[in-house]
Amino acid sequence: MNLTEKTVKQNVVFEGKIIRVRCDDAELPDGKPCKREVVDHAGGASVLYVREGKVLLVRQFRYPYMEETLEIPAGKLNPGEDPARTAARELAEETGWQPASVEHMFTIYPTPGYSAEKIYIYRAHGVREGQVHPDEDEFVTAAFYPVDEVLSMIEKGEIKDAKTIIAVMSLRLQK
Amino acid sequence: MNLTEKTVKQNVVFEGKIIRVRCDDAELPDGKPCKREVVDHAGGASVLYVREGKVLLVRQFRYPYMEETLEIPAGKLNPGEDPARTAARELAEETGWQPASVEHMFTIYPTPGYSAEKIYIYRAHGVREGQVHPDEDEFVTAAFYPVDEVLSMIEKGEIKDAKTIIAVMSLRLQK
Numbered sequence: 499m500n501l502t503e504k505t506v507k508q509n510v511v512f513e514g515k516i517i518r519v520r521c522d523d524a525e526l527p528d529g530k531p532c533k534r535e536v537v538d539h540a541g542g543a544s545v546l547y548v549r550e551g552k553v554l555l556v557r558q559f560r561y562p563y564m565e566e567t568l569e570i571p572a573g574k575l576n577p578g579e580d581p582a583r584t585a586a587r588e589l590a591e592e593t594g595w596q597p598a599s600v601e602h603m604f605t606i607y608p609t610p611g612y613s614a615e616k617i618y619i620y621r622a623h624g625v626r627e628g629q630v631h632p633d634e635d636e637f638v639t640a641a642f643y644p645v646d647e648v649l650s651m652i653e654k655g656e657i658k659d660a661k662t663i664i665a666v667m668s669l670r671l672q673k
Numbered sequence: 674m675n676l677t678e679k680t681v682k683q684n685v686v687f688e689g690k691i692i693r694v695r696c697d698d699a700e701l702p703d704g705k706p707c708k709r710e711v712v713d714h715a716g717g718a719s720v721l722y723v724r725e726g727k728v729l730l731v732r733q734f735r736y737p738y739m740e741e742t743l744e745i746p747a748g749k750l751n752p753g754e755d756p757a758r759t760a761a762r763e764l765a766e767e768t769g770w771q772p773a774s775v776e777h778m779f780t781i782y783p784t785p786g787y788s789a790e791k792i793y794i795y796r797a798h799g800v801r802e803g804q805v806h807p808d809e810d811e812f813v814t815a816a817f818y819p820v821d822e823v824l825s826m827i828e829k830g831e832i833k834d835a836k837t838i839i840a841v842m843s844l845r846l847q848k
Contacts, residue, residue, distance in 0.1 A: 499812070499814055501732065501733060501734040501741055501812050501813075501814075502734055503734050503736050503739075505739075511686075511687045511689075511694075512686045512687050512694050512696070514686075514696055514708075514710040515708065515710065516710045516786065516787050517694075517710050517712070517787050519686075519687050519692075519694050519712075521687070521689055522736075524736060526812070527734070527812050528812075533689075533690065534736040534737075535689040535690065535691045535692050536736065536737045537692070537694075537712055537737070537787075537788075539784075539787070542784070542786065557676065558676060559676040559677055559678050559702070560782070560785040560786070561678050561697075561699060561709040561711065562709075562711045562712070562785060562786075562787060562788055562789035563782065563785060563789060564678075564680075566676055567782065567785055569785070572786075574786070604827075604830070604833075604838070605830060605833060606833050606834070606835045606838065607735070607738065607742065607833040607834050607835060608783035608784040608788075608835050609714075609717070609783040609784060609788065609790055609792065609835070610735040610737060610738060610742055610744070610834055611691065611717065611735070611737075611747075611749070612691050612692055612712075612714070612737060613712075613737055613783075613784065613788070614737035614738060615784055616833075617784065617835075637674070637676050637701070637702050637703075638676075639674055639676075649846075652779075655779070655780060658779075658780055658781050658782040658791075659781070659782050659785055660781045660782065660783050660784070660792075660835040660836070660839065661835070663779070663781065663839050664835065664838050664839060664842065667839070667842040667843065667846060668842065670846060671824075671842060671845060671846065
């Protein structure tokens with residue numbers, strides 16, 4: 499079965515700092531016209547850092563939900579930036595911990611119905627302590643949580659962030 | 674540390690069929706003004722159905738990535754709809770399998786930096802075979818895959834959808 503849809507015309511309806519939104523004229527596999535709403539995003543890179551059986555999580559306010567969340571450190575790719583570099587940079591900026599290297603774990607599609615964002619998940623290795631340099635409009639606090647406690651918070655719905663759930667579950671599955 | 678941001682003014686910049694986009698005037702914890710880009714969405718409900726050690730996945734074309742994906746069945750909530758009902762409905766419509774009940778597994782935040790969407794993940798129970806009724810502009814094919822094969826496809830990056838990864842990993846962790 500052919501499932502392929504075609505773009506007839508891209509129509510940008512919003513160009514923001516974080517996202518660009520399109521409402522494209524497209525064509526279904528059977529040739530019928532349709533509209534497709536798409537959120538373009540440069541991509542997000544996140545990083546799992548485990549130290550003595552504890553996971554480093556950042557607490558921050560997430561405006562879309564109007565609530566605080568606990569997540570692994572993450573940030574948006576700069577134009578043309580290697581996501582591995584973004585992950586290492588965000589870990590250092592948000593938490594002060596400086597990785598010697600990061601290893602790719604997953605590339606995930608957070609919500610493929612309308613977003614074109616890819617979220618890269620890395621694991622940090624050879625980490626040294628350094629200085630915190632958050633972005634000007636970023637307020638975060640970082641702390642370590644035992645892996646079992648994080649899994650229990652996921653189970654209880656206290657941690658809902660998709661990339662964080664995947665990174666920590668996969669850590670437990672590798673055991 | 675107070676992390677709370679405040680809405681000064683909501684500004685809707687795009688009102689689509691699937692998403693609504695805002696570029697709000699907001700206030701940082703220190704009182705400084707900022708802009709916050711938000712994608713509003715009615716919410717998505719998805720459903721894990723396991724039959725004889727195999728997971729039911731749907732193959733579909735995802736326009737934002739211009740590629741086919743394998744995902745657990747899912748769909749958008751109708752206004753005011755209980756997500757459990759959406760999950761049961763989407764399973765039946767997309768695959769023909771009719772659950773007697775669905776059990777809540779997780780509520781996840783797919784990409785909390787800009788989206789307010791909540792994705793609900795359910796597990797289907799008491800499933801009977803029925804008829805397929807996809808939406809008019811929806812082209813999907815459904816098939817069963819052994820749990821180990823799905824985990825291997827996740828490992829190899831062949832399955833990238835966040836809700837699918839979380840549902841299947843959690844299945845293995847429960848064992």
